[in-house]
Amino acid sequence: MAPPSPPASKPWHAHLTIDLLAYVASYTIFHPFVAWVVPLSLRAQGTPYHFTSFIVSVAYASLVTVFHLLSLVNKRLAYGPPRPVNLNDEVIVITGGAGGLGLLIAEVYGLRGASVAVLDVAAIKEAEARGINYYHCDVGDAAQVEKAADQIKRDLGTPTIIINNAGVVNGKTLLDLSPADVERNFRVNLLSHFYIIRQFLSGMMSSSTGGTIVTVSSVLGKIGAAQLSDYAAAKAGLIAMHTSLIGELRHSPNPGAKNIRTILVTPGQLATPLFGTMASPSNFVGPVVEPVEVANAIMKMVDAGEGGELSFPLYACFMDWMNVLPAAVQRAARAMSQLDTAMRNFRVERDDKPGK
Template identity: 45%
Template sequence: MSSSLSPRKAKPLYSQITLDLLLAVLRKTIFHPFIAWLIPLTLRSLSLPHSHPRMITAYIYAVCITLFAVLARIDDRLAWGSPREMDWDRECVVITGGSGGLGRVIVEMFARKGVSVAVLDVTSPKGGEGEGWEHVHFYHCDVGNIEAVQKVAKQMAADGLHPTILFNLAAILHPSPLLSLPPSLISTSLITNLTSSFNTLHTFLPLLLASPNGGTIVTLSSVLGKLGAANLATYTAAKAGQIALHNSVRAELALPSAPSGADKIRMILVTPGQLATPLFEGIETPNNFLGPVVEPVNLAKVIVERICEGRSGEISLPVYASMIGWLGVLPWSLQRLARWAAGVDGAMEGVVQRRARERAKGE
């Protein structure tokens, strides 16, 4: 299938070296338990005695790395529970905003697996041909309208589609100072970016609860939902609302009074940095080493892998997005310095100014 993402100019090779890449290499080498235990084994092959300081250091290092890996696995199990059983002959994926960007990539991945996919969008996906595309069903739907979502749910039932995996990906972006935003755009942004998630959860969650093997809910928020950013008030407010919605629904499903089937629902919160999708076209990352632009294919692979494992969790790419919560423990003066150094509040200035010039020319 052809990708819906427009080609971008090739970047220099050195720009591919990022903090995420370095950490990935370390996790696969010296921070991996298998590699850590190779060190003392190698030293023993050189006839170094167990009492030698190098051997003792190597043993301590290997034990610490192994213990950390075991504790991380235990923490993951305690935090998110056991995985749900996946039956791919019965799974059905519902994706809002699946006609382009990250959603389109995920649609193609599931289609190639032969999984039924229902795309809910106001624009139909282009180039819907190729392997597995016969499993993709498009429903023209404004997910900001609860009646429209409910109508699609009834049509899906008539088509023999029974949702088990729900993606809330619908999003729009209106970069602008708050006082320059017309009230209509404020309302549209909040409805598309936040209210739509309420609508789909209210409509499809009962169907997921009724599924024999439960279901999975994926909410695409943003690291900006935790940070906020200048010239993106409506977008960041909606993304913060999605994080709160995810946490609240997850807490409700964990209550003793939760409806039947709640224990089989898995929830995944995705809080990425800037994505290389048309939604963020023209926006340059302030720091490519610390905050590289996330390729949709890479993020989609991680999300789909987590779903296939039947697990809950939070996915944050790049690495800084998973550490951003620590920013809140700093004094505000240091937070302000960190925001200035990261360039988060100036990232949209160029886009806002360019669009203002384009509007002025149009007038």
């Protein structure tokens, strides 16, 4: 029998994306340290202070530095100071953690010694269950969530970190969606977040170190897309719920509410079975995001005890501006991005289970 042929390698330029260029720029020309290297180097060469090259380099370095300082101040004022995080004392609940993004996060935290509880209707393979406590639960069913929550509290203690990640995609036009499809979509993609947070928020506010709530939404919750009306509506609901929750925590009479940090994640298309074989129209501008990239960013922020927002890839960071553009410009942008035609050849590659 002939050995299997190796996978075809991609050309070098296939790995070049606008996100990669932006990442490199953020650590070079847009980084304060690097920006100040130029005027310091000019002075080392004896360049007079009044030379245009020196003045411009100092002005640019000063501008970059002020921008970074203002970003830090803005983040501190918007999301508060970091809360103390010690993984040995944290209990982490992850929905949809039997595969994809959720499983990646669960595995890493399990190996790092945290108490991890995964809620999913699909079982975790034994080889992937190291350090993970699995609870069979349909997170779209309030009764099942309550039962699982009670068991988690008995087994592991009071959860302090919630990562609401479970999700499903139907990929049908509005007329093709059955009532069962719509109900399943909203139960898993939206209602599950309410059920999970209601079970654990009080305990988190009672904790001396507070807690962290991660809401995994989608950029589609901001702009919508054809054949994703139910999915986009649920994800838009998550963004509104998350914003409202922040307001409630900020004005809550419970002093422990001030110690809760919230993280909103709005990624573009992830390279997981959730969106099947759908390909990105433009790999340079809108690359498919690898789950490990999102997992690393979420864990970095959780570990730091910070609150905030995470958007991937780069275009997702600017989608809030899409809805303030003139209608004709919006229509042209949607046509150029093939946003409303990308799902035409959608073919799901999952076993009908929730998960990212």
